[in-house]
Amino acid sequence: MQDAVWLLLFSALAWVSPTRGPAEIEVLTALAVLQVAAPRIRAFQSARGNLVLISLKLLLGFLLIGVTGGIASSYYLILLLPVLSAATTLGPAGTAVFTALACLAYLAFIPVAYNLGYILEGLYLRDLTLRVLFLPVVACLTYSLAEENRRAARRAEAAAAELAEANRRLMEAEASARRSERLAALGQLTAGLAHELRNPLGTMKASAEMLLDRTPGDNTVVRELAEYISAEVDRTNSLITRFLEFARPAQLRKTPTDVHLVIDSVIEHLDRELPGAAGRFHRNYDPALPLIEADAEMLERVFFNLLRNALEASPPGALVTIKTRRAPQAVEIAVIDRGPGVPPEHREQIFNPFFTTKPGGVGLGLAISAKIVSDHGGAITVDSAPGAGAAFLVSLPAAAK
Numbered sequence: 001m002q003d004a005v006w007l008l009l010f011s012a013l014a015w016v017s018p019t020r021g022p023a024e025i026e027v028l029t030a031l032a033v034l035q036v037a038a039p040r041i042r043a044f045q046s047a048r049g050n051l052v053l054i055s056l057k058l059l060l061g062f063l064l065i066g067v068t069g070g071i072a073s074s075y076y077l078i079l080l081l082p083v084l085s086a087a088t089t090l091g092p093a094g095t096a097v098f099t100a101l102a103c104l105a106y107l108a109f110i111p112v113a114y115n116l117g118y119i120l121e122g123l124y125l126r127d128l129t130l131r132v133l134f135l136p137v138v139a140c141l142t143y144s145l146a147e148e149n150r151r152a153a154r155r156a157e158a159a160a161a162e163l164a165e166a167n168r169r170l171m172e173a174e175a176s177a178r179r180s181e182r183l184a185a186l187g188q189l190t191a192g193l194a195h196e197l198r199n200p201l202g203t204m205k206a207s208a209e210m211l212l213d214r215t216p217g218d219n220t221v222v223r224e225l226a227e228y229i230s231a232e233v234d235r236t237n238s239l240i241t242r243f244l245e246f247a248r249p250a251q252l253r254k255t256p257t258d259v260h261l262v263i264d265s266v267i268e269h270l271d272r273e274l275p276g277a278a279g280r281f282h283r284n285y286d287p288a289l290p291l292i293e294a295d296a297e298m299l300e301r302v303f304f305n306l307l308r309n310a311l312e313a314s315p316p317g318a319l320v321t322i323k324t325r326r327a328p329q330a331v332e333i334a335v336i337d338r339g340p341g342v343p344p345e346h347r348e349q350i351f352n353p354f355f356t357t358k359p360g361g362v363g364l365g366l367a368i369s370a371k372i373v374s375d376h377g378g379a380i381t382v383d384s385a386p387g388a389g390a391a392f393l394v395s396l397p398a399a400a401k
Contacts, residue, residue: 006035013075023067031060031081050089054098058082062105070109076131079106083135087142099139103132172381197240205233252295252375256399259331260285262296263322266303270311277311284323289331293399298372302380305365306335306392313339313390330378331398336391342384350382 010032034056038044044053061078068075079102086098110128208229215222263283271278310320318338325332342350351370373380377397384390 007032010035021067024064027060027064027067031057031064031078034060035081050085051094054082054085054089057085058098058101058105061102062108065106065109070112071106071128073109076106079135080138083139084142087139088146092143095139095143099136102135106132106135172379198237201233201237201240205230205237208233252298254293254295254376256291257294257296257299258291259289259294259299259324259333259396262299263303263307263333266300266307269300269304270307274311280311280314280318280320281307282319282321284321286325289324289326291399292331292396294376294396298376302369302372302394303333303335305369306394309365310335310337310339310390310392313337315339326398327395329398330395333394333396334391335394336389338389341386341388342382342390343386351380 010028013028034053038053041049043049058079061075061081064075064078065073083095083099083102087095090098208226211226212223212230215226267278267281307320307322314320314337320338321334321336323334323336351366370380373394373396378395380392380394382390382392
């Protein structure tokens, strides 16, 4: 639609022109093509390209006035094209420069008129002055309107960004609420089942031990089966104990805690369990990290799960990055692995109990970690892309000064 308007305008200018000389038609055609084609030419979309485009409009406008009578040309308003383009796309300095150039381009024909014997005085001279003054007035008004539109666009972009951030936080809060509801329901179920299961498990354990005591040493089959029963009872009882952690309210013993010391202690523990593990951690610590009010023993369990998972997810020998930084009213600890990443469909589920992708895994490590962090008033999130590793971010409130 806009292209049709431009073409109609330049066609009308050529039609109503009293001279319709070849040079005039050629310049009008060049201006029409430039005005219509410029938005489609990528080179004109950059800042430098825009300056070239405005300069071309100014040059063609100058030529059009020159071939149609100079100072007496009826096309003096064609200089509004570069002035309006500058006012809508450039800053105040650029607008002022091109407006001044447009005025000089028109005033440049006055010496030519004197040389050709024209007498410029009286009403005609005042008319020329008004024509020249008209350009900066239009430039000022257009720039003011364009700047207000740009400010409105920036406000709209900022509001959209804030809305997107609020929407993201709302989705995280909804996911956290759903996870808390599931954990609460699981805790109630676990508390009831644990007491019902531990009595028969105790009987099975005692029976297996009595069977071992009364079985002759040469009866290896019975002794082996009794040992299997005893071991599986211990494993099941340990699993029930871990289930009960969801049912019992956490009894935190908070003290001013240095997160770096907690992480270093966990790395030492992992190095004893997996010799050489300490060398696979890259510690990017913030030296200005404040203390936090936390239960150090509970936090060790959180970071033990996260660091061990990061080691298991990363290829052999790959580094795991631990990065800490100070945030407003909080400290943030990121554990970044070099593994295959977390698929999008698993990101909300990985903190749910019993969800695991490990063969033989129980799926309680991250669930317990998320509960401990939540009990501290913090949050744990994951950012991951398939094939690009995963970053688990733990945010904990800083200690009051």
